[in-house]
Amino acid sequence: xxxxxxxxxxxxxxxxxxxxxxxxxxxxxxxxxxxxxxxxxxxxxxxxxxxxxxxxxxxxxxxxxxxxxxxxxxxxxxxxxxxxxxxxxxxxxxxxxxxxxxxxxxxxxxxxxxxxxxxxxxxxxxxxxxxxxxxxxxxxxxxxxxxxxxxxxxxxxxxxxxxxxxxxxxxxxxxxxxxxxxxxxxxxxxxxxxxxxxxxxx
Amino acid sequence: xxxxxxxxxxxxxxxxxxxxxxxxxxxxxxxxxxxxxxxxxxxxxxxxxxxxxxxxxxxxxxxxxxxxxxxxxxxxxxxxxxxxxxxxxxxxxxxxxxxxxxxxxxxxxxxxxxxxxxxxxxxxxxxxxxxxxxxxxxxxxxxxxxxxxxxxxxxxxxxxxxxxxxxxxxxxxxxxxxxxxxxxxxxxxxxxxxxxxxxxxxxxxxxxxxxxxxxxxxxxxxxxxxxxxxxxxxxxxxxxxxxxxxxxxxxxxxxxxxxxxxxxxxxxx
Numbered sequence: 273x274x275x276x277x278x279x280x281x282x283x284x285x286x287x288x289x290x291x292x293x294x295x296x297x298x299x300x301x302x303x304x305x306x307x308x309x310x311x312x313x314x315x316x317x318x319x320x321x322x323x324x325x326x327x328x329x330x331x332x333x334x335x336x337x338x339x340x341x342x343x344x345x346x347x348x349x350x351x352x353x354x355x356x357x358x359x360x361x362x363x364x365x366x367x368x369x370x371x372x373x374x375x376x377x378x379x380x381x382x383x384x385x386x387x388x389x390x391x392x393x394x395x396x397x398x399x400x401x402x403x404x405x406x407x408x409x410x411x412x413x414x415x416x417x418x419x420x421x422x423x424x425x426x427x428x429x430x431x432x433x434x435x436x437x438x439x440x441x442x443x444x445x446x447x448x449x450x451x452x453x454x455x456x457x458x459x460x461x462x463x464x465x466x467x468x469x470x471x472x473x474x
Numbered sequence: 475x476x477x478x479x480x481x482x483x484x485x486x487x488x489x490x491x492x493x494x495x496x497x498x499x500x501x502x503x504x505x506x507x508x509x510x511x512x513x514x515x516x517x518x519x520x521x522x523x524x525x526x527x528x529x530x531x532x533x534x535x536x537x538x539x540x541x542x543x544x545x546x547x548x549x550x551x552x553x554x555x556x557x558x559x560x561x562x563x564x565x566x567x568x569x570x571x572x573x574x575x576x577x578x579x580x581x582x583x584x585x586x587x588x589x590x591x592x593x594x595x596x597x598x599x600x601x602x603x604x605x606x607x608x609x610x611x612x613x614x615x616x617x618x619x620x621x622x623x624x625x626x627x628x629x630x631x632x633x634x635x636x637x638x639x640x641x642x643x644x645x646x647x648x649x650x651x652x653x654x655x656x657x658x659x660x661x662x663x664x665x666x667x668x669x670x671x672x673x674x675x676x677x678x679x680x681x682x683x684x685x686x687x688x689x690x691x692x693x694x695x696x697x698x699x700x701x702x703x704x705x706x707x708x709x710x711x712x713x714x715x716x717x718x719x720x721x722x723x724x725x726x727x728x729x730x731x732x733x734x735x736x737x738x739x740x741x742x743x
Contacts, residue, residue, distance in 0.1 A: 306713060312513060313498040313709050314565060373713055380702060388700050442700070444563070445610045445681065447510055 280347045288354050295358030298326050299365055316373045323366035328439060330359030331432045332456060339463040353408055356428075360405045363398060390441035397434035400427045429464075433457050491556055494567040496636050498710050503643045504561065505662055506610055507596065507603040514605065515643035522602045522663070524647040529579075533593070533668035536584025543647060547633070549582055550574035555630055555651070560692045560724045562656035562678075564717075566706045571651055572634030577625045585621070585669055592624040593617075593674035594650060595666035611677050617661035618674035618688065619652065622733055628653055628726060631664070654726040656690045687743035691734070692724035696743045 273281075302322045305311045311318035334355040337348045375381050384391045404425055407413070413421045436454035443450050493499075505515040527543040552572050560566045580592070598614035600606040606613045623629060632651045633640055640646040645662025652659050658678050668674070678686035685699055694704045705717035723730050 313494075313502045314512070314707070315713055316707065317565075374707075376716060380705070383702060387697075390700055443510075445506075445510065447610065448608065 276345050280345070283347060284350065286350075288351055291351050291354035292358060295330065295354065296361055299323060299362050302326070303365075316369065320366060320369045320374060323362050323369060324439070327359050327362035327366055328432075328435050328453060330355050330362060331428075331435060332453070332460065334359060335428070335432055335457065335460045339460055343463070357405060357408055360401060363401065367398060390438055393434050393441060394438035397431045397438060400431035400434070404428060404431075429461055433461065491558070491568050493556060493570045493636075494710050499567060499569055499635060500641050500643060502567075502709055504563075504657065505605075505643055505645065507605045507613075507615065507663075508643070509605045510610060516641075518604055519642035519646075522597075522599075522642045522646070524642065524663075527647050527665075529648065529664060530666045531579075531583040531668075532666070533670050534586040534589035535580075535669050536586060538583070541582070546579060546582065547574075550578045552633065553630075555632075555653075557651060557653040558721075558724050559651075559653070559657055559660075560706060560720065562658055562686065562690065562698060562703075564698075564701055564703060564706050564720075565709055566720075567709045570636055571630065571632040572637065573630040573632035573651060575627055576629045576631050576650065577627065579631060579667070580624065580669075583667075583669075588671055589669035590621050591670045591673055592619050592621060593666075593668040593670055594619075594661045594664050595668075596661055597663045597665045611681055615661060615677045616674065617650070617659055617676050619650075619659070620673075620733075621669075623652065623730075626730060626733065628729055654692055654723040654730045656692060658686065659690050689734075689739070689742050691739060691743070692720060693722060693739055693743065694720040695722075696740050 302311070302319055306315035306319040309315075311322070334352055337352045337355070340346050340348060371381060375384065385395050386392070404427060407416060407421065407424060416424065433454070436450070436457040439450040440446075440454050501516045502512050503515040504512070505519065508515040508518040528540045529543060529546065530540050532538040552574055555571045555573060557569055557571060558566060559569050576592075594617045596615040597603070598606060600613075619629070630651050632645070632649050633647060635641065635644060640649065642663075645660075645664075648664050649662040650660045650664060659676075673688060676686075676688055678690075679688055692703075697703050703720055706720045707717050708715065721727070
């Protein structure tokens, strides 16, 4: 048995619930920091940005699972659902901070969603991810059937780049960090499409 | 004293003119020469050398040349000015500046009658200003005012904050403050003034003309393409402070609205 097989076997024995617990810690930590002055003098925006970035990081981690298995053999598939749901948790908090702490006014909120492209793009990404979160249970997979479930969950290939685009569009100037995130997302998608083409024509 | 009163009158609605704390004003800054993060300037500006400092005044002036900051300060009178600062990003502060009127500096150099604009330039010194090593903007940072805006008694060159020398992250040793315009007009660490006949280029306008105009007057009725300018968040309110309405000309309309009589402020934003 190779080292990698041993690692995969060990991973297969691990429970997945710690991913939820540990994964949501950064969100609570950020909220705690914001409430106690640890995020600087403008905590609302800082918290908004931090939660959004964490959501994107977990989405990217989820997106990396399949290429990682294909290219290195490391099998993290069992943890992918937890990564996705933790990302969705951060994303929901990101949205909640924007709605409840930042804008707090339905007029402003609607105006922003309709008039401001980066918010439209961000909301679209969130809306695309909602059905995926809603169908993340085993029961939902059974009910939809694996074929339809998989097709539905391909929405992630659209939602995550939109999230990266939202990050690029909201910053003042062409800043490096958001571009790196977007490039990472596009890179992971490219790997996936390359490998699926590879399967069609062996 | 008359001008002090003017600045006082400008603070109409003085009830909300409680200055932000020293920590707030010196830890939350936009000064891309040191990085794009709000805390980059306070973390990285310490290495900036601000003494000696000369200001080169040129273009359409009677006495062009390099003016030593010490010599300038010996000829002007420093006053306290408690001003609102409204960032184009929709946050705001109240800042107790010390400084002198830009008009006094222009008088020292002598403005020629043909001059219509003042162009400003920030120090370019990438070895001390790490943000200048990335090409996020075309360095050096440049700004500009119409001559009547520059000569307006509310327009000052600030040299201090809370009675102390201006910290580097706030634009030491000498920065412009134009309280009725978005913060990016108030160019920091100024090394050059040029009087011109034509409207000079300005950094953010050059970068994104659709988003940042030459005038950049605070105006709650003209939105930034990516966010509303109708409200702002006052720094220091914590998690639960609501946004407050943004005031036309940042609350200085009584003093400055006349400068723009007949101008379409939505077209020339």
